[in-house]
Amino acid sequence: MDGAIEANGAGKGETPAADTLAAARDVAEAAPPPPLVAARDLGRAFGSAEALKGLTFSLRRGGRTALLGPNGAGKSTLMRLIAGVLPPDGGEILADGMSPARARETPGFLGWLPEKAPLNQELTVREHLVLAGKLRGLDPAGTRSEIERLSAALDMEGKLDRLAGRLSLGTRRQAALALALLGGPRLLLLDEPSSSLDPEEVRRLNWLVMALPETTTLLVSTHVLEEAYLLTDSALILKEGRLAAHGGWDELGAGLGAGSRPGDPGFPGEVFFLALGGAVRPEGPGGGEGPCRG
Numbered sequence: 001m002d003g004a005i006e007a008n009g010a011g012k013g014e015t016p017a018a019d020t021l022a023a024a025r026d027v028a029e030a031a032p033p034p035p036l037v038a039a040r041d042l043g044r045a046f047g048s049a050e051a052l053k054g055l056t057f058s059l060r061r062g063g064r065t066a067l068l069g070p071n072g073a074g075k076s077t078l079m080r081l082i083a084g085v086l087p088p089d090g091g092e093i094l095a096d097g098m099s100p101a102r103a104r105e106t107p108g109f110l111g112w113l114p115e116k117a118p119l120n121q122e123l124t125v126r127e128h129l130v131l132a133g134k135l136r137g138l139d140p141a142g143t144r145s146e147i148e149r150l151s152a153a154l155d156m157e158g159k160l161d162r163l164a165g166r167l168s169l170g171t172r173r174q175a176a177l178a179l180a181l182l183g184g185p186r187l188l189l190l191d192e193p194s195s196s197l198d199p200e201e202v203r204r205l206n207w208l209v210m211a212l213p214e215t216t217t218l219l220v221s222t223h224v225l226e227e228a229y230l231l232t233d234s235a236l237i238l239k240e241g242r243l244a245a246h247g248g249w250d251e252l253g254a255g256l257g258a259g260s261r262p263g264d265p266g267f268p269g270e271v272f273f274l275a276l277g278g279a280v281r282p283e284g285p286g287g288g289e290g291p292c293r294g
Contacts, residue, residue: 034097036061036187036217037082041091044077051077053241054091062214066228067221068272069238075221076115078238079189082219083112095187103187107137111185115192117176121165125156125175128164129182136183143182150178153208154201169196177205184213190220194227206231229268237275245275 035058042055051074059065067075080086081093084100095103104110119128126147133143151157154174164172173196180188190209194202209231212218219236222228228235235252237245245252249271250262256274260267 033061035059036063037093037095037100037219039081039091039093042078042081042088042093043090044074044081044086045089051241052081052088055238055243056091057236057243057246059217059219061217063234064212064218064232065220066232066235067219067238068225068228068235069244070276072240073238074241075238076191079112079114079191079219079221082187083110083114083189107135108183109186110189111180111182111187112189113176113180113191113193115195117173117179119164119167119172119175121163124161124163125167125178126160128175128179129160132179132182136185138183146182147178150181150208154178154204170198170201173197174201177208181208184216186215186217188212188216188218190218192221192223194222194224202227225268225272235268235271235275237272239276244277245271 037059039058040056042052043050044052055078067078069075077086081088082095082100084095084102084104087101093100096106096109123131129147129150130143133140133146138146147160151160154177156171156174156178159167159171159175162171164175167175173193177190177193180190193205193209197205206227209218209220218232220228220231229249232249234248235245236243245256247255249268252258252271252275253260253262253267256271258267258270258274260270
């Protein structure tokens with residue numbers, strides 16, 4: 001009897017009940033954390049036009065997801081719902097277990113680059129960033145450090161004290177990118193981040209995105225499929241407001257029956273067009289990106 005009790009752990013100062021609790025704790029610790037963003041039957045209409053129709057998906061914490069689809073598929077609308085600036089008409093969406101509108105009020109939670117990011121023309125780039133630092137909960141020293149880091153990474157050191165209203169289109173986009181990236185937000189939404197940027201600026205942007213901390217969950221919308229594949233580990237593909245496909249790139253390629261393999265030229269383009277139910281464009285200049293721009 002004594003031996004049996006000791007084998008169960010009671011002889012070591014534990015009880016069977018304690019063993020059960022410990023086992024349950026181990027299971028809980030091994031379970032993956034809940035997704036940072038989760039949507040169920042999400043819908044949004046503008047008048048009689050349905051922009052989003054019954055989307056169900058989730059974004060895992062620390063994941064890197066490309067939001068893809070033809071023009072008018074609902075990508076920008078979905079980002080606005082996730083950012084909490086637009087309410088859904090139907091279904092449910094949660095960000096960190098709460099409404100996106102409430103989550104975005106949490107300092108350091110959201111960094112968002114809209115398709116047409118507004119800047120105050122009477123403020124300098126530095127003044128924008130200092131204000132953003134306060135809203136993100138950074139102290140003055142932390143804000144200064146972030147401004148130095150981002151201005152160096154984006155090659156904007158000589159532009160920080162220029163008024164936003166006097167910036168070129170590309171520099172305005174860089175400033176808006178810096179605002180979104182400041183402080184390493186837990187959720188980063190980038191809508192066409194490389195729009196208006198020259199090749200060197202795009203290269204700098206891509207390095208910044210690839211160096212994001214593991215604590216940041218990324219959702220990036222782009223028409224450049226090779227760029228999407230470079231920056232992300234999964235894709236969420238929309239077609240006419242509906243979910244066409246969602247999953248890891250490798251998983252999607254296998255599930256959709258792609259002829260090319262991950263890493264092959266044109267692989268992301270093949271996955272994209274298979275998800276939309278269309279013919280895959282033969283490989284050529286641009287690596288299968290052309291039709292996505294239409």
